[in-house]
Amino acid sequence: MASPEPIKFTDSAAYERFMAPWSRSAGNLFLDWLAPGPGLSWVDVGCGNGAFTEMILARSAPMLVSAIDASEAQLAMARQKISAKQVELSIGDAMALPYDGSRFDLAVMALVLFFVPDPRKGAAEMVRVTKPGGMVASYTWDAVRGGSPTHHLWDELDALGIPASRPPNVEISRFEALKALWAELGLRDVETRELVVERTFSDFDDYWLSMVVSTPAGILARLSDAESAELRRRLQARLPASATGEITVHASATAIKGRKAA
Numbered sequence: 084m085a086s087p088e089p090i091k092f093t094d095s096a097a098y099e100r101f102m103a104p105w106s107r108s109a110g111n112l113f114l115d116w117l118a119p120g121p122g123l124s125w126v127d128v129g130c131g132n133g134a135f136t137e138m139i140l141a142r143s144a145p146m147l148v149s150a151i152d153a154s155e156a157q158l159a160m161a162r163q164k165i166s167a168k169q170v171e172l173s174i175g176d177a178m179a180l181p182y183d184g185s186r187f188d189l190a191v192m193a194l195v196l197f198f199v200p201d202p203r204k205g206a207a208e209m210v211r212v213t214k215p216g217g218m219v220a221s222y223t224w225d226a227v228r229g230g231s232p233t234h235h236l237w238d239e240l241d242a243l244g245i246p247a248s249r250p251p252n253v254e255i256s257r258f259e260a261l262k263a264l265w266a267e268l269g270l271r272d273v274e275t276r277e278l279v280v281e282r283t284f285s286d287f288d289d290y291w292l293s294m295v296v297s298t299p300a301g302i303l304a305r306l307s308d309a310e311s312a313e314l315r316r317r318l319q320a321r322l323p324a325s326a327t328g329e330i331t332v333h334a335s336a337t338a339i340k341g342r343k344a345a
């Protein structure tokens with residue numbers, strides 16, 4: 084099998100259809116679990132089009148959210164959606180955060196760590212910019228154990244011999260890998276949590292448009308008409324519809340949090 088294209092985040096409208104609803108469902112559970120107080124300073128690393136940043140703002144009354152992403156296209160949508168003065172949106176790299184050390188009460192990555200070229204470096208950067216006693220937290224889809232919302236698509240592409248683009252570092256989605264990394268970085272009071280979510284599509288076409296046509300990997304552009312028709316047939320057979328035609332898909336994420344030593 085040829086190597087698949089790396090996933091690029093260059094179409095924020097497609098991301099909004101494809102992943103943002105999932106991000107909001109899991110992000111809500113993540114925020115419930117973090118249970119942050121009001122008035123904190125946050126860094127939201129890999130903020131994307133602002134799906135999770137908006138939730139921090141709506142739910143956690145932050146003093147400041149420094150939201151940073153490597154994709155100008157994603158940030159452009161975040162800028163359109165978010166005008167609150169507490170939120171500062173910047174372009175930048177999770178592996179070299181442009182902030183002084185010990186600056187934030189809370190550093191978070193929502194659905195990002197498995198995309199960072201070196202997850203250890205990305206997590207170490209979050210620790211560096213967090214104040215002593217502050218929290219460092221992350222979640223990603225449980226991609227190795229079939230928890231990604233795209234796992235049906237990945238499985239069927241694999242079955243057809245068509246390389247599916249996956250995040251480059253899915254191994255870091257394992258609880259064991261996360262716990263080892265948070266321990267190695269000296270974080271205390273480490274806890275993990277599985278976040279289980281579901282999304283209901285109005286019918287198969289809604290699923291196809293949201294989860295196949297809109298994927299950032301641009302899958303359909305790489306398929307012949309016959310392959311695309313076969314993929315559609317296989318997914319339709321795999322995803323049973325309710326009596327009213329709706330399709331419900333489940334996903335799960337692995338989350339971790341820990342405190343920087345005071």
Ligand SMILES: C[S@@+](CC[C@H](N)C(=O)[O-])C[C@H]1O[C@@H](n2cnc3c(N)ncnc32)[C@H](O)[C@@H]1O
Binds near residue numbers: 102106157193198200
């Ligand atoms: C799946 S999206 C998550 C976006 C948002 N946090 C959410 O929950 O919807 C992953 C984001 O990570 C960003 N990203 C990937 N690698 C990055 C890096 N090294 N530095 C900064 N951002 C990165 C991508 O541009 C993309 O917007």
